[in-house]
Amino acid sequence: MQKCSEEQANHDANATLSDPFGQRFSSIEAATNAKRDWLLSRHSSDFWEKLKQLKEQQ
């Protein structure tokens, strides 16, 4: 139970670090970089591999 809580806490901390929403940016570049980092951290490597395959099939 404690382990789950720790994992959840770590997950929340990471989410806070990488979540660009609700934040304000001084440039478009900073905003896009933050959103890209957020998207990449949000999905598994399997997800991105599937997406890549989907794109290649098009």
Place this chain on the structure above:
Amino acid sequence: MKCWCGKVLIIDTRRLESKFRDDGKDGLIEGVNLKDRIERNMNASSYPFRVDDSCHIFRFTSTGMKTIEKVVVFDPLPIPGIYMLVLGDFDEDEIDVGVKSNNRDLEMVLSTVVKIIAFFLSDYPDASIFVEGSSAARNRLYRIMIEKERKNWRELFVIKGIDEDTFEVFQSGKNYSSYLISLCKT
């Protein structure tokens, strides 16, 4: 003002503004005049938009309850041919990519974004746009908008609905975590 990583930044919007010219000439393209097919196929009203020289950054003005400058950016993901969509508000020389504007013109804003996507894809016909909102609620909103205009966009776009284990052609009534939008080639 602090940015998302906590650093204090000096704001300089001149560099940003220099990307856009207001003389109606070089670099400033009135998108509404260029894509007749898009105009014919989309029912909902939309705002005129401007595009920068790179054709990756678009701007328009939302005029609902307030006047809000909006920006739409297409930025490549590390998958060849796939760009993520970033939608943000300019406010006091800063960009907010998660704000709920509550400007009572949501339909018109989303319709404008759809036209901007079509505009971008007409210049990059082999590209696909990856769209994922900041929350499940926002993704549902995107779904509702896609469904609402479905009979109009189905001639223009192929839209895939994506969830962690699901990659399929968009189906009405299903919630997805993200969408992949490509130009219809047939």
